[in-house]
Amino acid sequence: MDTYDIGVVGGGVMGLSVLREAAAAGRSAIAFERDHIGHPLGSSHGPARAFATPHLMPELVEPAGRAGAIWRELAAHDPEIHWAQGAMLRTARPEPVAAALAAAGIEHEVLDPAAVEARWSGLTLGPGAPVVHTPDGGTLRADRVLTLLRRLAEDDGAVVREGVTVHGVARDGDGVVLETAIGATRVRHAVVAAASWTPALVAPLGIRVDACATRQTVVYVDDPGARTLPALFEEGDPSTYWVSSGDTTVRLGMDDHRAPAPEPGTRGEPDPRTVEVLMDHVRARLPHASAAPVGLDTCLFTHTGGRFVIERSGPVTAVVACEGRGFKFAPLFARELVADALGVRS
Ligand SMILES: Cc1cc2nc3c(=O)[nH]c(=O)nc-3n(C[C@H](O)[C@H](O)[C@H](O)COP(=O)(O)OP(=O)(O)OC[C@H]3O[C@@H](n4cnc5c(N)ncnc54)[C@H](O)[C@@H]3O)c2cc1C
Incomplete structure (x- = not known):
């Protein structure tokens, strides 16, 4: 043996x-x-997956910083694995997140929506909560x-x-x-x-x-600003996120608590209702993006509490x-x- x-x-x-x-x-x-x-x-x-250090759970900020150091080590073997175009968390309660980032020595800033729109043309946040931005996040x-x-x-x-x-x-x-x-x-x-x-x-x-899994739906759209677009997690109902996945493509998903359990051996069908919600989000936030998805996928989300x-x-x-x-x-x-x-x- x-x-x-x-x-x-x-x-x-x-x-x-x-x-x-x-x-x-x-x-x-x-x-x-x-x-x-x-x-x-x-x-x-x-x-693509997002790498971000700002978290709604501030206790995750410091380990995320340590994870970032390992990703930079890995990127020394292949610089293309990580694009550091930045990451943003939009939350009505930015203070504890910013405090945790400061304590961990991670460069960050809290920006109001107008400041975000001025810096990244092609991104429309509209009125509402500010974002916590870190320059070291982005695409894995x-x-x-x-x-x-x-x-x-x-x-x-x-x-x-x-x-x-x-x-x-x-x-x-x-x-x-x-x-x-x-x-x-x-x-x-x-x-x-x-x-x-x-x-x-x-x-x-x-x-x-x-641990158990649900099958989540992922949407891809084309956007001319994708390469420099920071990853965004937006707290809400539902919470949504996106991350640039290529020179012109953005990957979007949402926390879908009603997503189905996976059936063994099949990737299942993307959920049309989720696609609709995410495309509404695209129309509101990324006005230059493609009007229809350029790709759909499913991905198993493992729930562990x-x-x-x-x-x-x-x-x-x-x-x-x-x-x-x-x-x-x-x-x-x-x-x-x-x-x-x-x-x-x-
Ligand atoms: C829609 C979505 C978006 C996400 N976005 C992000 C993000 O932006 N940032 C982030 O950090 N994370 C994100 N995640 C989470 C992240 O993708 C997962 O946590 C991570 O990929 C899990 O990796 P894993 O190796 O544990 O699981 P898997 O990739 O599922 O690997 C487990 C493997 O075990 C194999 N296996 C199972 N049973 C056996 C067996 N008996 N013998 C041999 N092989 C077996 C399976 O075939 C599988 O390949 C996201 C997840 C989803 C679903």
């Missing part, structure tokens, strides 16, 4: 971040992905990030097995056996990073994780990158998980 120091279940941004950290620390590491890296049935695919080019994490891990000797489902995670002496259709692999430590599929895999080991889950029991760690910020935090928590829980230093 093959033996590795670390075995990872799941090849999304979380699993690949762990794989990369473990390999960089000089550990033998293997990851199993039941589909292929970058497939569209999970949470990590597509051209998700597909490119997955490719980079995999390459860096493989360069350090890690193995990626695609199209291989892990059916069971079982304790075996002081290690763990990962069971798959192509055989069993023994690892000293297993990291289960399988998003909303994690709870079922770790429950037999007595590890309890609360707002908590980034890291549960360790002996040689098994379950990790769930949660909700609308899991991508940007994945490399930070992977580093902490590998360094502290697994007892290695990168």
Whole structure:
């Protein structure tokens, strides 16, 4: 039976971040992905995710700053993974967010809507709440990030097995056996990073994780100012967000609490009602954008009650990158998980 120091279940941004950290620390590491890296049935695919340090939960500001430092490290290997065109949070309560940014030493400013419109022509906020702006935020080019994490891990000797489902995670002496259709692999430590599929895999080991998924709809529009458009999260009912995903394209989504649970093995259909709400938002905010979507997609949103889950029991760690910020935090928590829980230093 093959033996590795670390075995990872799941090849999304979380699993690949762990794989990369473990390999960089000089550990033998293997990851199993039941589909292929970058497939569209999970949470990590597509051209863009937002990186932002302003948060409605001020306690997330400082770790977001540390995550930013790791993204800059990764961007040294591929500068195109991160575009720092800025990020904005629009909220009626900017004070605690600005205070947390100041405490973390993160450059920021609070701007009223007129100041935003003067600085970014082609963006119409209208009257209402101010925004907290940070220049260091912007776009993480998700597909490119997955490719980079995999390459860096493989360069350090890690193995990626695609199209291989892990059916069971079982304790075996002081290690763990990962069971798959192509055989069993023994690892000293297993990291289960399988998003909303994690709870079922770790429950037999007595590890309890609360996580479930909804299928969210994502809309893409063309906008001539996309390349310099800051990412925007706008608190509201519903809360909405956008991030530039290319030279001319903007990706938009919203916190849709009524989104359906995913059906296994299918990406489902985009929800027409969500598309309508998001296109109304585009018409109000981005007057130069295309009148119709240039693309639609779905993406699984993993609900954990707002908590980034890291549960360790002996040689098994379950990790769930949660909700609308899991991508940007994945490399930070992977580093902490590998360094502290697994007892290695990168
Ligand atoms: C619409 C939307 C917008 C978002 N926007 C942002 C944003 O702007 N910024 C941000 O930071 N985050 C954002 N997120 C969140 C972020 O995308 C996710 O938190 C992150 O991608 C989760 O990564 P993951 O690796 O945990 O999950 P996944 O990418 O789903 O990876 C889990 C993998 O495990 C595999 N798997 C499952 N079971 C098994 C098994 N038994 N054996 C082998 N493999 C298995 C799956 O195939 C899957 O590939 C957004 C999410 C959504 C849905």
